[in-house]
Amino acid sequence: MKAEWLPRTARRLGALVTVSALALVVAGNAATARTELLVYTAVEADELAKFKSAIEKAVPDVTVKWVRDSTGIVTSKLLAEKDNPQADMVWGLAATSLVLLANQNYFAGYAPKGLDKLDKRFYDAKNNPPLWVGQRAYGSAICFNTVEAAKKNLPMPKTWADLVNPAYKGHMVMPNPNSSGTGFLMVSAWMQMMGEQPTWAYLDKLHDNMSRYTHSGSAPCRLAASGETPIGLSLAYRAVKSKLDGAPIEFVFPPEGLGWEVEAFSIVRTSKKQELAKKVADWSITREAMDLYAPGYEAVAMPGVPNPIKELDGVQARFINNDFIWAADNRIRILNEWQKRYDGKSDPKR
């Protein structure tokens, strides 16, 4: 049986395609040579294009190549690569993560030009030159869906203490600190304000009201915006966008104090492009950069830059005196305790 099922040329072509396909897959991944800076970031996807073009305009010999993912994934990736770092720079990642990585000798210290113009709480004051320098900050907030709350007759909470009200039972959502930096931010802030033991007592009561804990930090406010929950404990940033889309949502910034987190940058110690990275670092704390950072965030590192979003203006005054080093050192211990107490449907009082 001679199966002439394809003409001869087609057969040869088929073989050729197969061989060159294999070759392409291998060759296609070889790096292209350009002065490209590999930058790991957790900045929201819709902001990246604007930062890239601004950086490339200010530093003409650089091409920014973003590696973007959520805070948890970027941190995991950096840790997984610690024996063989791929990134040249980490830019726009939570300072808590940067402290964790700095402890592993990940970064080279550098004091960008104009560092003295920044708020001292926004950069690494323990090291000189600093191992990380902050760009902007976001704080925790309560997102309150007025329509859903009215249906259930829920009063608007004004303080953190209000949240233990039994009326809220089953109507609250917050991020799981074990999978979300935002969740940990809140727990760590409460501990720094109230002390550790009273915070666990507070969390026990909060747990009774919680309908669930989300994996992601921004999800609770999103869920409040879409009416899935009347009350979400999270960040204002995402919900500001939903509000503009027409979601019936109000923000509460409890006066007891807000946990907050700095978004900062660091230069990777093993990078072969130190000079280029330093130029980007210099631009990153200019006034021009600060104006680009401001929308949606409660504060930027340079004092006196106005906030374009009215509701967020002045919220910065409620930021607690956050001890990032304490938070990084006690993180795993607190997370383990939290997991034992509240993770899973096992008896919450355990």
Next chain:
Amino acid sequence: MQTAASPRVRPRLGTDDWILRGTMLAVAALLFVGILLPLYALLSKSFQGPDGGFVGLANYANYFSNPALVYSIQNSVTVTTVATVITLVLAFFYAYGLTRTCIPCKSLFKGIALVPILMPSLLPAISLVYFFGNQGIAKELLFGNSIYGPIGIVMGEAYYVFPHVMTILLIAMSMSDARLYEAATSLGASRTRIFFTVTLPGIRYGLVSAFFVAFTLIITDFGVPKVIGGQYNVLATDVYKQVVGRHDFEMGAVVSMVLLVPAVIAFFADRIVQRRQTAALTARSVPYQPQPSRGRDLFYLIYCSLIGAMILAVLAMAAYASLVRLWPYNLSFTTYHYQFDLRDGGGWAAYRNSIEMASWTALIGTVIIFVGAYLVEKAKGFREGRAVLQFLAMVPMAVPGLVLGLAYVFFFNSPANPLNFLYHTMTILVICTVTHFYTVAHLTGVTALKQMDPEFEAVSASLKVPVYKTFWRVTVPVCVPAILDVSMYLFVNAMTTVSAVVFLYSPDTALASVAVLNMDDAGEIASAAAMGMMIVVTSAGVRLLHAILTRGIARRTQAWRKR
């Protein structure tokens, strides 16, 4: 025939033998690097401390002393068992309706039942939120219970595995011997009695196989519990949480090893059952032909329509969700959520990457897997080599995607590994995906090759035609339908898979399915649904293309099958 006393003659190895052995070694080496070495890296990681030193069973001791983590085992087994049983029952009657009754539009119903295969498991879960979430249109049906938790997981998983279970049962039920029914009827057995003494025993292997397939798929699935699991922790989400949330790779490795246990048990149980199955159909069998029966046919028509409608409704809801501006406050239609470049997850590039990845997986995977199947089935001699290859080809079936993905991280990202350069590339995603779906594709190839008379090879060899010529001119054309099936299977699975690649993608190689996960995670649920719909549309398009190709090529290459 050789007698025991005669001296053994070792035939000299010819060129053909060397070609076959060389190729066999190459495929085996690929599988060895693709599955066994990474699994070893994972196993050793679970015995290491954060600094890389050996700590013995300390990680395991930590794991089992943490009540929240141990509780997940119980949760996983509970929801998996419940979802498996529910799916078996639902799919049983659906398949029964399609094989043992005279309802109209059978091929339409069959097609509808396969729809869930086209989507990542995240999508039905998202759709369920729109049905039964706190703002869901049908939340009253849950009587105040929350969809976030075991109820949601069971519903989502039942949807996700329905096509797999239904297909297995459909095949089992279509292989029945009408003579048994005739005998039972003439002996005066009642309908119920026939059902329990003929129908059920006839498909018992199919049922058991379906049970284990469903159990493994569900316990290792990550998409549904991730979206809709709420506070209800299961093993699959624990692996993710340990690695991504806590950066605790060692504990992630431990949970992976725990997740491997049920998957491996199910795998071996299924193998044992398969081995005991003897041919139910013989040459003398008469295929069962259902006779019309008004009451029964009407009942099954309603039943199948109901299930089919539910399957389509979940898809329709996902499509609707992706087009509404802001559910439930602003119901105007918009394509706003399809502007993926404004969102997390990698934008439209992720979608293009997925297509690229799926195409490479289909192309390269089909070549390697089919050649591997050929060597296992058709190569003469070298029995040990074939046995090793067959074993390696079966291993991926027992390894959950999340476990495979994490194992790849440990193995390929080690600076000591000469293959380190593959890390963060499209190539590693293709290797991982081919490996992940190797077994089913391999079995499809083996089945097709088994149908070919071994005399083709014998005759070619005696005519001194080199083995590769026979392969290319005879074997491949004859097996074209199976080859197309394998490539479509690989393509669709590469489009929809999340579990293995979630640890492996890089920003340059973000994938559509992972984008669905990340957008849902960030609360961009409508965009997640939109990307999910892009995957469904693409997979459906490829399936359609496959159907057209199969028909066209079959006419040219399969004419010999007809008399």
